[in-house]
Amino acid sequence: MKIKILRSQTNTHQEYTLPDGETTLLKALTHIKATQDATLTFSAGCRASVCGTCAVRVNGREKLSCAYKVQDGDIIEPLQYHPVLRDLKVDKQPAKKTLSTSTAWLHSFQEAAQNHADEKMSERQTDCILCDSCYSACPVLAVNPDFIGPFALTRAYRYSVDKREENVKGIIDNIQSNGVWDCTLCGECTAVCPKGIDPKMDITMLRSTSVQQGYEDPSFSQMSFGTPDFGGGGFGF
């Protein structure tokens, strides 16, 4: 079995031969590093799909290396829209910034009655492992590096629906610029999330909460109705 991996130093796809048999991509990468090429660089931790370290692109699609079974001819590349540090290793420090900007935390705690149904309100969202796959898939990040992006918005959503949050507006205020309205609702993030999270839906929900809080779609107010351009962009459909 042969796979190709994009090497950063040469900017070419290097071919590696793997022993036959079913294996996860992470095992394959570890095997290559241990036995064929110690310079191949990638990140990994738990090997159980839960630490979020090992996301890469396989044939143009985001995958967790530890959860993907390698196939002959696969082409492996680093995540998009992240500075490539070396080979498959990218810079994930921007997450700290987007999470901070979106103030994705409880702003003001209040004790609340909670039941099983309340738990379900944000169960999926709190499954997020910060693997960055959704960022790599999001077309907005190609044009606007300041976009807060899918996982930070999903996280903001998580706290905004928490009954323990007394100050939902506090969260909503901080996701207006480069936030909920900049998303094109293309759904790419949802399609690649290994945890079955639906950031697009979360963003839609945050938009409606924003409206309830008195915000409006900025592209609406800025839009010139004199031109026939109703498609795409910030309109959001």
Place this chain on the structure above:
Amino acid sequence: MVDILVIGSGGAGLSAALTAKQEGASVLVVGKSYPTTSQTSMAQGGMNAALGNVEEDHIASHIADTIKSAHGICDENMVRKMCADGPQVIEWLEQLGVPFSRLDNGQSGISSVAQRQMGGASAKRACYAQDYTGLKILHTLYDNCLKEGIDFLEEHYLLNLITHEGTIKGATFLDIRSGEVVKIDAKSVVIATGGFGALYHGYTTNAYGSTGDGIAAVLRAGGAVSDMEFIQFHPTALKHSSLLISEAARGEGGYLLNSDGERFVDEIKPRDIVARAIFEQFEAGQEVFLDVRHLGETKLMELLPQEVELCRLHEGVNPVTELVPIKPVAHYTMGGIDVDDVLEVNGIKGCFAVGECSNAKIHGANRLGGNSLLEITAFGKFAGENAYKHAMFAKSTPADDTQLQKDKAHIEKIYSQECSINFYEERDKLGKLFYDQVGIVRENDKLEHALHEVITMQVALSKMGIEDQATTHNQNLIEFLEFSNALLLAPTVISSAIARDESRGAHFKRGFECEDDERFQKHIVLQWNKDAQ
């Protein structure tokens, strides 16, 4: 100079950082990866606290269960403190926004947190968030660290602690990105670098990076380690990948069956007993399976969605309809950095150790499921407070560059080191050696043999340099350093196991099958003899 340098950003490190920051200290958290990628993310089953939300429970019962599981070698005062802190810590996490699983009991606050049974517990005591308990606690702690504006330095690998006259001064790190060795000065240091289960490479549920780096650094700095022989084997890891199937699977009613389809042990007994029972089945030529089919798809997907997915992916079986092949593997290291009752490292003033790297004498010879998440949060907070107290009175003169220069030279030397033996192969060998010879059932000649092999490996280390000569982002170098640390800790585990001619908790030795309180109801503490260096 920062007041408090926290090394390691798992649940223990983040709890310490948050608490110290809230006390008013300046805090810097440094880790070799990113905070949210820490092994804490892997904890599935739950976190103990005697809330009594599901059935009657008392802090006293939690204490009693923990002491019983420890087999006579815990510090009962420390156990009391941790268990008594349990409900408050859940309250703290609740206020931070941890999304605990809930009961439909019409209650508010922590009274509605759901609880499940874990092995060795006399009540349904483990609070959980589906089967992502560690992940959800870790991420919520991280969100709160960002909220508090705590500084983080990612991708910095701890090399050594800096001490002066027995007092901590800071630490040296390899900046993995730039390849530079840097020194960070601090008034207090909290080590929270996790356990050393990765010594059992290939035969452990642990993440790759759980190589005991912090413990090794403490040894080199003159601190002590203790109880290194006590390594917990988790009964139910997937047979081929060693990935964990949480104890909750048995707590919720899963069975263990052998190839003949027979049950052979009470599944909710403590881990050491269940692991040994499985090992005996293996010796008798049987395979062992986890059977959760009778729980039904709805319940499984509700309670153990992660495990169901892991079984499908890594074992090719569907637990809803099929048996899951399992084996016991190394899971948790009870021993570690020897600390006193304020978590200060034995031998280094102002340096605190907390979490799986530390031996706060809570777990003794065997840890109860759910007690580690409690320990890292309860004692993480405690370490943060104590580090702050020390920092208030500590001198702020930084250490000189001696250690920094030494470490720079050491790294340079590794680059030029001969590379005729592949250390990755040796890492595999060490893992297998430990599983076979320092495993669930031990024997003195096997242990002696293992010690001999490890010493041979240590001697050969000088021929195991790195092939990758890049200065920046050199993962090959990091893995070499991790392996060196594992090799440094390996003899401490084996020698303690040899010294302990008895069976107690997770340490079981053939020929010495009973507990021998008279000779061995004590901790085996090891420290490097500085004069001999």
